[in-house]
Amino acid sequence: MRLPRVKAEHRPYRLGHDRIRIGGSIYGIAGEISDPNGHAWAALSAMDGTRTPSDVADHLCVLFPGLRRAHATGVVDLLLRSGYFEDAAAPPPSDLSAAERERYSRNLAFFRWVDLVPRAHGWEAQVALKRARVLVLGLGGTGSHAAWALAAAGVGTIHCVDRDVVELSNLTRQALFTEADLGKPKADVVVDRLGRVNSSVHVTGETRAVESVADLSALLTGFDALALCADEPRGRDGIRIWANRACLTAGVPWAVGGYRGPLVSVGVFTADGPCYECLTATIEATTTPGVHVDLGGPGVLAPSAGISGHLTAQAVISMLAGIPATLRSHVTGINLVAPEQHVYMLHGASPECAGCATRQRGNRDGGIDA
Structure with a gap:
């Protein structure tokens, strides 16, 4: 994933000072993250579609001077595996025309919401249906x-x-x-x-x-x-x-x-x-x-x-x-x-x-x- 960003449907929010809820409030999709040091919240805030995973890890090391680079990278990798992110740099699939992407835009929002498997561009489910x-x-x-x-x-x-x-x-x-x-x-x-x-x-x-x-x-x-x-x-x-x-x-x-x-x-x-x-x-x-x-x-x-x-x-x-x-x-x-x-x-x-x-x-x- 080149430029990860949190999916709009999964925007995170804090629960107290040491926990984060991500994935909205949908039972079976939402998850909670224990974050006593604030590392995960800082990473989530930085994943806005303008930074690479490496850039996000660098950003964490700047915010937390005592944080080892390996730990910062681990935080980023763990979050990316959760499925709550999309790649802002991913091009639209060639399998779908512009008209089809407009027609199925609400399908995309649904699949993006419920799918927690990391994907290349988010349109994979729609392409599978078309085929x-x-x-x-x-x-x-x-x-x-x-x-x-x-x-x-x-x-x-x-x-x-x-x-x-x-x-x-x-x-x-x-x-x-x-x-x-x-x-x-x-x-x-x-x-x-x-x-x-x-x-x-x-x-x-x-x-x-x-x-x-x-x-x-x-x-x-x-x-x-x-x-x-x-x-x-x-x-x-x-x-x-x-x-x-x-x-x-x-x-x-x-x-x-x-x-x-x-x-x-x-x-x-x-x-x-x-x-x-x-x-x-x-x-x-x-x-x-x-x-x-x-x-x-x-x-x-x-x-x-x-x-x-x-x-x-x-x-x-x-x-x-x-x-x-x-x-x-x-x-x-x-x-x-x-x-x-x-x-x-x-x-x-x-x-x-x-x-x-x-x-x-x-x-x-x-x-x-x-």
Whole structure:
């Protein structure tokens, strides 16, 4: 980093005389620094984008005559590794045009805020989104919102798949459709709408049914992530199992959004697991025999569909951008009529998981069970 400066969102402030808070007040991002001698505060104040790290160390030695140069350098290096800084000298990336940088300026501010991995210029997440290819399967309540969010965020290639046409009952929650679209294939309408939302992304679509693991595996070829927004067929040999096994074999991360009355949730499954079937095995081990996991249902309002879709899109964006870098498989969500009941679950791998066994067989013989 040539000319480090503290990111505007992480401007530090003192807590008493011997501590510093940096990273704002966002839980999980902010940090505290013990600074009994004032060395860290002086370094932070000097990191304003006009000095090199070596210059900052020299500045500390001037301010504190008894400070050894090696210690001053150590203070600067420790701060720079924290991720609260950007390089004022970094040129904009060639991957993004001036118009794209203007369009995604708010994205940059978001990623700059939440990303604590030191980067060259801060646009790395946006460049990763532009290069990414995402398959959106299902364009209903969850899928229409997720597809819009992915296009608006700048995901470079989005392929939208749904078997249905627009029906009157869809209009209560499926954001991309209007009364003029009744009877039209959803995929065709979504491609048109998203092209008008963001002409710099490549959006394609097709009207087709997915009826097996093999169907989904073929669709998934060449994509970096799956947003599963379809919930039929349900059950122990339904579309979520197909998605899990296709993604396990392909090594593709995926997210599945859903709602069941007021409960809105998203499951996030990284390429290295634990997988969806590990999750269902964990839950079913604690339930009455014969009761199976079902994250979906017919009861929905526009807000619950929107939250579901945007949670799904955020999960996909996190996986593509690598923010947070330590993202693990999990389930999260909220209960709209009991907001104190936040959903968050990390689950372990199941030693008897049929999905993971499928991945191991696929890795050995290069195929996938249909």
